[in-house]
Amino acid sequence: MNKKILRPLVLTLTLFVLWVLMSGMFTPFLLAAGLGSSMAVSWMAHRMGLLETQDSGLKRFWGSVAYLFWLLLEIIKSSWQVTRIILHPSLPISPTLVRFRPTQKTLSGLVIHANSITLTPGTYTIEASLDSMLVHGLTSTGAEGDIDSETDRRVTQLEQA
Numbered sequence: 001m002n003k004k005i006l007r008p009l010v011l012t013l014t015l016f017v018l019w020v021l022m023s024g025m026f027t028p029f030l031l032a033a034g035l036g037s038s039m040a041v042s043w044m045a046h047r048m049g050l051l052e053t054q055d056s057g058l059k060r061f062w063g064s065v066a067y068l069f070w071l072l073l074e075i076i077k078s079s080w081q082v083t084r085i086i087l088h089p090s091l092p093i094s095p096t097l098v099r100f101r102p103t104q105k106t107l108s109g110l111v112i113h114a115n116s117i118t119l120t121p122g123t124y125t126i127e128a129s130l131d132s133m134l135v136h137g138l139t140s141t142g143a144e145g146d147i148d149s150e151t152d153r154r155v156t157q158l159e160q161a
Contacts, residue, residue, distance in 0.1 A: 007051040012042040063161040067154055074151070075120055082121040082138060096143040097126070099134050103152055109159035116151050 012035075019034035020026075045051055085092060104110045107130070114128040117135055122142045127134040137143025146152075 004052075008042045008046050011045060011051065012038045015041055060158075060161045063158050067158050070154065071116055071119070071151075074116075078121045078123075078142075081142075085122075085138065093138050094140045096137050096140040097134060098137065098143045098147060099132050100147040101131065102128075102133050103156045104130065104159055105156075106159055109155055112158070113152060113155040116155065117146055120151075 015038035016035050019038060020031070023030060023034065102110060102113055104113055110128055110130060110133075114125040114133065117123050117125045117133075122138040123146060124136045125133060126136055133146075135143055135146045137146070
């Protein structure tokens with residue numbers, strides 16, 4: 001099948017399936033609205049020329065899914081660590097600020113990196129720019145763990161996909 005037809009069709013079907021899975025409603029009106037919305041987004045993407053230039057779209061999609069699963073595991077591990085710190089009788093915290101240079105080249109990559117840090121319990125992004133990032137950590141090891149971190153590496157890899 002021709003790529004000019006296949007790409008919008010795949011996008012429409014993918015968006016419609018996501019619509020149905022997220023809504024959980026199966027009334028005829030909502031199914032029609034979901035299909036219509038999916039078709040409209042696919043048509044706009046086609047008109048903007050996005051479907052012709054996105055050869056790595058599937059690779060980027062699966063990279064994003066893999067990153068989200070990895071981030072979820074990191075959030076769970078950090079939640080456990082913060083819980084242990086809070087429940088410890090001596091409350092072993094050492095609030096720390098660290099500044100480091102992120103390796104992202106785009107603003108979207110920087111936003112993903114900063115939000116990933118903030119989503120992880122025990123750390124919070126205070127400032128973020130392409131030149132530097134300022135992070136607060138509940139403990140010094142948690143804050144210093146963001147310097148040259150796995151998060152930085154994975155976001156940069158995702159950004160380049």
